[in-house]
Amino acid sequence: MSGSAIQDKVARLLSKQYGKPAMKAVKPLALKNEVANRKLKKGEATCVTEMSLLMACWKQNDFNNALCSKEVSTFYTCVEKAQIKAKGQQGTQGRLLPKEANTLLKRFPNLASEI
Numbered sequence: 001m002s003g004s005a006i007q008d009k010v011a012r013l014l015s016k017q018y019g020k021p022a023m024k025a026v027k028p029l030a031l032k033n034e035v036a037n038r039k040l041k042k043g044e045a046t047c048v049t050e051m052s053l054l055m056a057c058w059k060q061n062d063f064n065n066a067l068c069s070k071e072v073s074t075f076y077t078c079v080e081k082a083q084i085k086a087k088g089q090q091g092t093q094g095r096l097l098p099k100e101a102n103t104l105l106k107r108f109p110n111l112a113s114e115i
Helices: 003-014 048-060 065-086 097-108
Strands: none
Touching: 048 065
């Protein structure tokens, strides 16, 4: 749909010419020039089970690393895998951060009028 077709459709929905309007505009039908500055949620913790097994082994063996080498290596391999996975997913999966979006909206502001 082109821009003028959308504007015609919105005008038709808002007009009283065809009876009761299908839509009542409470706020202006235009985007704001900024977005909410919210923080992204953190992902869930990784390697928790490996860490708990390591701590249990340390507690049983009076915190001796030599006796818990298997658990230590398992924990470190889990951490390395999690870091590699995090680097692969680095960024926001194609979404802009609020600060970046606000910068772009300041550079390219929306039209001041309604659609």
